[in-house]
Structure formats: C-alpha cells, structure tokens
Amino acid sequence: MATDKNASLWERLERPSPAPRQTLSPQRIATTAVAIADAEGLEAITMRRLATDLGVAPMAPYRHVSGKDDLLELMVDHVYADLRVPDGLGWRPGLRALAVLTRELMLRHRWLAQLPPQAKLSLTPNRMTVAERALTALDGLGLDADTMMSAFRAVDAYVHGAMSYESAVSALVSEQGLSGGAELRDDLAPVMMWHMQTGRYPTFQHYLRTATRKDDASWQFDLGLDCLLDGIASRLGL
Amino acid sequence: MATDKNASLWERLERPSPAPRQTLSPQRIATTAVAIADAEGLEAITMRRLATDLGVAPMAPYRHVSGKDDLLELMVDHVYADLRVPDGLGWRPGLRALAVLTRELMLRHRWLAQLPPQAKLSLTPNRMTVAERALTALDGLGLDADTMMSAFRAVDAYVHGAMSYESAVSALVSEQGLSGGAELRDDLAPVMMWHMQTGRYPTFQHYLRTATRKDDASWQFDLGLDCLLDGIASRLGL
C-alpha cells in the first residue's frame, strides 16, 4: 500500500506531489485530453491517443490516473474550473446564471453532455463548488434543506437534459460535413422524412411545416428555463 | 444493392419480410437484448453475448440490425411501446402523465437513461408516437408551433436529466452489493465524506446533516416537475 490506493482521486491530488520534476502531471494530462475531446469529440479520447499527444508510452498516464474513468473525471473537473457563477445575486439570477453558464460551458465542450453515466455523477471539487454556490443562492429564504436541493437539482436536470439533446444534434451535424441552416435537417434526417411520409404524426408534421425557430436552440433553452424558474418562484413562495 | 441498404431501419421493418420463416427476427432480437440489459445493465450488451443468448453465431444478428447502434435503437423502440400516454386529458395532466410514465419506464429499464448520445436522439416509431401524443395535448390552446414544441421539450429535458442522475445513482448502488437506506450513501461516497472534511462546502454539509428526504427520489422528481408545469402554465398563459 504505497500511496494509499483507497484514497480518492482528489485526496491524492491535494497533498503536494513529492516529486515535482516529472514530464507528466494531472494538469498536463487534463489539458491535453480536453484539447483532444474539444477538437475531435469524446470518442477520440483513447488512452493510446492521449499518450501519443503527451509524447509518452501508452501506459504512462496510468501513474497519474487509475484508468479511463479517472481521466474523464479529471477532464470534467478541469473544465468546470471555468464555471464561475457570480456571487451575491438573488436566488433567481443566481440559478439563471448557473444554467446559462453551464450551457455555454457545454457548448464549448460538447463532450460534457455525452459522458458515460458514472462520469456524470462524479463529485469533483469544481463541481462541488458550483453546487455550493447554487445552494448558498437559495439559502436564507426560509426553505428547508430538501426543498433547496430539489430546486437546484431541478434546474440542473433541465440543463443537462436540454444539453444532452442539443449537443447530440450538433455532434451529429458536425460528424457529417454539413453546412448549416435549414437544408441541414433534411440531410440529417431522411429518417424523419420517412416517418412523416407515413402520415401517422399530423401534429408533428404541422410543427415541421409552420415552426420558424426550429434551429433557435438558445430561445428554446431560455423559454424552458424561464418556465422552470417561474414555477420555482411561485410554488416555493419566493 | 440487394435490399436497399440506404433505407432506414424502420423503413426496412415496415415492408413485410419475404421470408417469414426464420429463427431470428427483430422482435426476438429486441426482447432478448432488453432482457440482458434489464438484468445486467447496458455494459452487458455485447453482440457476442446477444448472439449467445439467441443461440446463434456472433455475426448472425447483423442480418437484421446493421450494427450495435441499430440494436440499441431497436431496444429503445421496443420498450417505448409500453409507454401509452392516455389521450384526451388536458394539456397539464397529459404532460404530467408523459413525465411520470417515462420515469417509470426508465426505472424499469435503467439502461434507458445511460444510452450513448446517438441512441438518445433516435427517432423510433414508438418515440415519435409519444411525441405526437404530447404535441396533440398542447394543440388547440392558441400556442404557436415553436412554443408547443418548446414546452414538450422542456418537460422531456427535465425528465431525461433527472433520470440520468437517478438511474446513475441506482446503477452505482446495485453495482456494489449495497443494502439500502442511509448507510448506503456513506458506502457509496467516501469521496463525499472527504469533500465535506475539507470544510469548503458549508451549505452542502448543512444539507447533508439536516435533510430528511435525501432518498425520496419520487418526491424530488414530482416537486421539480410540478414547478416546471406551473411555470409553463403561467408563462404561456394556459
């Protein structure tokens, strides 16, 4: 039991590394991995590819992360450091900023919304900080702890669900060499065309024909978010 | 170009198969795969494992599904057939039933919330039917098509986000041989304990100490859902 293998990743990172003179570090690993995922998507993240980009042997990173799951957690924590929710706003601007900034973060790093489930659960320091900020924004309003957490989690769930969809679409789009705009969807979804041709979904078809903001993801996101915040305000008596 | 390989999975399934006498069928493949995933989780879904359970050679299912992605779509469509949202309710009971029934479906099939992003996008017939039902519930209320779709998608995003979290937790729990109850979380999260010990998250710690419904996932889900529906009602003037 050389370095307390039972200690969590974060616990290990906190105590200063005794040998600061090394070509590999969690920092460098994280930035390199994030760069790969940003440029080529989550499926490009491979232990071998990571090692190649780091200029080391395939097994070298394993000295710093225990496996691919650890690597993904490290990446998540690394990018969440950029998510600085301003303090001292009211509960509603606070939660709204949390949601909007999280969306922007996920747009900058599309892979965030495509992580495997265990990585989405990961309790990384920077994620904990975000949660703490959100909870303090809801503190002192006469809400019990359970309700506070539920309100935060409702917003969080909405954001993750919406972005899961939005970034899956944008990943599909960029996967093919598609231009952008309306013709895009016709190329993206011959399947949709076939479904429509069956005539089984008249209301859906009516939407496809008359909707004008089908591609305005920001508008859709904001509308749903404002609905949710309205409901939180009224139902929780804020 | 024997059977029009460019046709979508659903298009191929619709035209009656010319040789109805076969040991393998999309139906049998779907039910078998769903059984595996229900019992052992999504990571147990393997083309080889599927073939074994079907009693055929590893490559045999490829005659009916073009690959693993197709298989996952088939599984999704298969279980969504059980999601019959009652018709003729108002828009709010309709959307609420959609959310609650979807949650129950995802609790019965935990892997539904853990699908890779492209499978979450899949436009399967039974999913289209659900969407059509939701849209008709919102039809005739004076809403424009964009707003109708946004309302539906907001609920859908909330449900998916919430269940992504909930089923990831329950998967983690069942992965280890944990009992259930409060001690469960202490076993599940020594990481959490370590974070708390740092003293950086006082509000979060206060929640952990004073909350009484930390494990009442249904209550949390319903609270967030009702907030969202409240907000949709008020903001959209319904």
Added chain:
DNA sequence: CCTCGCCGCGATACAACGTACACATCAGTG
C-alpha cells in the same frame, strides 16, 4: 562520497470488443 530503493516511464502482452468477409445452407420459383 557511495549506495540502495523507489518512483516515473517504456515495452510487451492479453482478453474482449465491433465487425468485415467468404462460405454453407435452405426455401421457393423458373
């Protein structure tokens, strides 16, 4: 100063995965 041990990295290897490919088999049609 020398030496010993440990830590960071290299090299090799293995099992499991998705799936391409060629062949065998069987049904229904001419």
Added chain:
DNA sequence: CACTGATGTGTACGTTGTATCGCGGCGAGG
C-alpha cells in the same frame, strides 16, 4: 431439377482498456 437470393456459420482483423515486468535516474541513509 437447377437457380437465386436471403439467412446463419466460421474465421479473422484492428482497436480498445489495462495488467505486468523491466529500466533508469533521483533522493535518503551510511
């Protein structure tokens, strides 16, 4: 009865995550 096309079989390849062993250099103890 021969033919054709769809269905299942056998084999094989490339890629993945990761276990394991070997090496070399740096810091601590003599």
